[in-house]
Structure formats: structure tokens, C-alpha cells
Amino acid sequence: MAASGVPLDSSPIPASLIPEPSPPPFSPHPRLLKSVGNPRPAPAASRPFSMAFQPIVDLEDTRIIAYEALVRGLGNQPAATILSAPHTGGRASIDRACRLTAIEVACSLGVLATGADLAINVNARPASNNIPSLPATIAAADRAGLPLDRLILEITEEERIRNPAQLQRTVQHLRERGLRIAIDDFGAGFAGLTLLAAFHPDILKIDIALTRDVHQRHTSRVIIRSVLQICRDLDIQLIAEGIETSDQQHALADLGVRYMQGHYFAEPAFEALPIWPAA
Numbered sequence: 001m002a003a004s005g006v007p008l009d010s011s012p013i014p015a016s017l018i019p020e021p022s023p024p025p026f027s028p029h030p031r032l033l034k035s036v037g038n039p040r041p042a043p044a045a046s047r048p049f050s051m052a053f054q055p056i057v058d059l060e061d062t063r064i065i066a067y068e069a070l071v072r073g074l075g076n077q078p079a080a081t082i083l084s085a086p087h088t089g090g091r092a093s094i095d096r097a098c099r100l101t102a103i104e105v106a107c108s109l110g111v112l113a114t115g116a117d118l119a120i121n122v123n124a125r126p127a128s129n130n131i132p133s134l135p136a137t138i139a140a141a142d143r144a145g146l147p148l149d150r151l152i153l154e155i156t157e158e159e160r161i162r163n164p165a166q167l168q169r170t171v172q173h174l175r176e177r178g179l180r181i182a183i184d185d186f187g188a189g190f191a192g193l194t195l196l197a198a199f200h201p202d203i204l205k206i207d208i209a210l211t212r213d214v215h216q217r218h219t220s221r222v223i224i225r226s227v228l229q230i231c232r233d234l235d236i237q238l239i240a241e242g243i244e245t246s247d248q249q250h251a252l253a254d255l256g257v258r259y260m261q262g263h264y265f266a267e268p269a270f271e272a273l274p275i276w277p278a279a
């Protein structure tokens, strides 16, 4: 993407970018301390949630390229129980807290030493149809020692983007800081060709809606083959989500899909970084 008119790394964040309030200090859940073997003083107050991590795998090199952080309750309750609960500060506040927790927990678990990147989720805010500029998230990565080029932002679009120019500016600002941008859930809801055209992502994650029956549906295979060609032409990394069976994996591999994520390879692991292939 062209970089003209976008501030450099050391420049102040443009006023057009949405500010992100300073985070509270991170307080890991006591159970986490046991799993990482890195004792810290007992936290005064734990966060109301924690994280699970699911690998994104490279079928060609047989290695994990990234872990996606997925919010969970302290008892490994599903994300919906956290995200649908009322929170002071609203959904944007919980989304931000999730990102900060994901970075802190992943780094505590040793994601840096694995060589894999960390993927965290960002919602395009319905109120402004934009994404936040994430200074608190960037500061959390700095505090945790996570280089920004090891961080992937998976952008989910909850409503149709009405201001693509502003979205482009924010995305360009983040990419100049070294972060990589993924379009999440491509092919579902509003995350489609309009978002792809609005900015040039580094990564495209194809939604389970397209991969679920890929081995049985000619139409899905034709669409994925076409999307793969778009990604090759635009130098975008394509990841297929929701892989649950060997039939799906083989059908996608036959199409030329190299990167995949799903239960077939590894379940999301609560407060742990699962290995793949399993020993």
C-alpha cells in the first residue's frame, strides 16, 4: 500500500484516529501462575476472564505460524458468556481488555520462544464504523516484550464500513508500526470483497461458512479457488478456518491452501499454547 500522507512510527497519532484509554495494570489469574512457572505477587483483583489459544498451521512446512487468542471465562466458559455480559464501558472496553489480556497471557506462556506469531481480534466499532488505533494494545506489546511484527490484528466487521478512507488511514498507521492486518471471517456477514477492496490486508481468513462442506460442495471449491487466486495476485496470505475433518483438509490442500486452523489440528487450549503436530 502507498504510504503517502501517513505519519511515521515516531509521529503522534493523528487526531482522526480513535483514541484508546490507558489500560489498568495486568493481573493474571492465579491459575496462570502455576502453568507458566513464573511466580508473581498475588494479584489484588483478577480479570473476569482469561484466554485460550488455537494454532494456525502451515501444512507445507508442518509448523505453527501463529496462535489465535480466544477469550474464555475463568473456568474455560465460551467466549459468548464473556462478550454478551454487560460491562462498564461497553463492548469496546471489553474488546480492549481482551486484547491486552491476550498479549500478557500469551507472552507469559512463552509465545515468543515458540517462534509463532500472536493473532488477536479487533472489532470494527459499530458506532463509528471504524477500528481503534490501539495505542494501549501497542503499549501492552511493548511492556510484554512482544515485537509488533509478531502481532496480527484480525479485523471483524460487525456492520458495513461507512468510512473506508478513515479505515484505510488507521490500518496504514498500524501497519507502519509493524503490525499485520487480517480480515477475519471472510465470506460471512459483511466481511467480503468490499472490505478487501477498502484496504489491502496482509492475511485473509476464510470463514467456516465456506470451508465446512468444501469437500462436498463444488460451489465452495470454486469460490475458494478464486479467492486464493486473488490472494496470490495481491500477495495476501490465505488461512482457511474451521477445519474439522481430514476430508476438509485434503479438499483445501488440493485447491492449494497452505495455512489452516481448526479443531482437526488442535482444539483451543485454555491458558496454554498447544503443540502441533501432536507428539
Ligand SMILES: [Ca+2]
Pocket: 068, 121, 154, 184
Ligand atoms: Ca478471529
